[in-house]
Amino acid sequence: MPELPEVEVSRLGIQPYLTEQVITHVKVYNEKLRWPVPQDVHLLEGEQVTAVKRRAKYLLIESAHGTAILHLGMSGNLRVVDQGEPLKKHDHVEIILAGGKSLRLNDPRRFGAFLWQAKGALHPTLAKLGPEPLTVEFTAEHLFAMSRGKKQAVKQFIMDNHVVVGVGNIYANESLFKAGIHPKKEAGKISLKRYQALAPIIKETLSAAIKQGGTTLKDFAQSDGKPGYFAQELLVYGRKGEPCVTCETSLKEVRLGQRSTVYCPKCQR
Template sequence: MPELPEVEVSRLGIQPYLEQHIIQSVKVHNGKLRWPVPEEVQLLEGEKVLAVKRRAKYLLIESKHGTAILHLGMSGNLRVVDSKEPLKKHDHVEIILASGKSLRLNDPRRFGAFLWQGAGEDHSVFEKLGPEPLTELFTAEYLFEKSRGKKQPIKQFVMDNHVVVGVGNIYANESLFKAGIHPKKEAGKISLKRYQLLTPIIKETLSAAIKQGGTTLKDFAQSDGKPGYFAQELLVYGRKGEPCVSCETPLKEIRLGQRSTVYCSKCQR
């Protein structure tokens, strides 16, 4: 599943083709996604796209009447194509623009979503979401207070969308390694001082991934629309058994919350 940096780069990729452009029509070829596509999405027709934003892993296409909410799920992708280009298999929803371009949501497994939020409303998918990690609301003091009394392993704690959104498996692995924190350590037993080390590392790790993805995104309309994972120098993720970049101890792998967790038993305490 794409993580926050990949979704943010998708936003940056589609933004120039949608923002301040008029939507000619919305076509739903298969409305049976994770949730049924609501009829209200037709309210976008004839409207100007005011902004393309992101909340957690959701993309928001805003208009005067409301906002289309897109989620890529496990296998979804977005493509910007000429509107006359033939549909591909699994192209479920498309936004056709007056410019002659179309934004198409392709999702083979149909775990993605195309939802609607009326102007001035708050959709239920955003209820109880924690702060965005790249904002001033996400601080060491916030994490410290939120973690008090928590026996949950720190890796699962920072991956909990109720705590903070968008810190997925790859970036949790990498951030904890850089901070020298063992992924199984109880969140409630981590000091404020260590959270003051971890929090900026999470921000830096996510920001670097977004920047790297942005530099490789030459023309979103020419790509296959798949966010993928950017070619990065990953320090621990996917490197089970390989030497630690700091101490050369073979990296270990465990499962936490059914997710692969790679760490250095010497550097992370």
């Protein structure tokens, strides 16, 4: 599943092609995505795109009339193409721009979404989200306060969108390793001092992934729209059985919330 850095790179990739462009048509080739595509998305037609933003893993295409909400799901991707280019299999939604380009949502597994938020309203999918991890609102003190009394594993805690948005499986694994925190440790038993180590590490890990993904931007319109999981050296994710980069102990794997969780039994406590 695309995580926050991949979604942010997608936003940065499509933004230059959409901002201040007029949308002439919205074509829905398959309305059966994660949720049915509402007819209201056609209210974008004739509207100028005022901004392309991100909230958690949702992309927001804003206009004076309202906002289209895009989610890439498990396997979705966005492509900017010339108008008239033949559709690919699994191209489900197309936003046609007056400038001669089109934005297409391709989603083989159809777990993505294309929703509508009226001006002045707040869509239910966005209503109960926690702070963005790269903002000043996300702090160690916030994590500490939210964790009191929590018996759930800290990895699941930091992946909870009500606590903080966008810390997906890959970056939760990596951040906890860098902070030396065992992923199964109860969130409520972690001290403020340890959260003071973890919060900036989460910020740094996500920021680095976004920065590394920036190299794909210059070719975004010609690419397949898949920034991918960037060419970075992952320290624990996907490395079960390999030696820890710090102490050379064999890395272990457990399942938490149906997700692969890799950690060092010596470095993480």
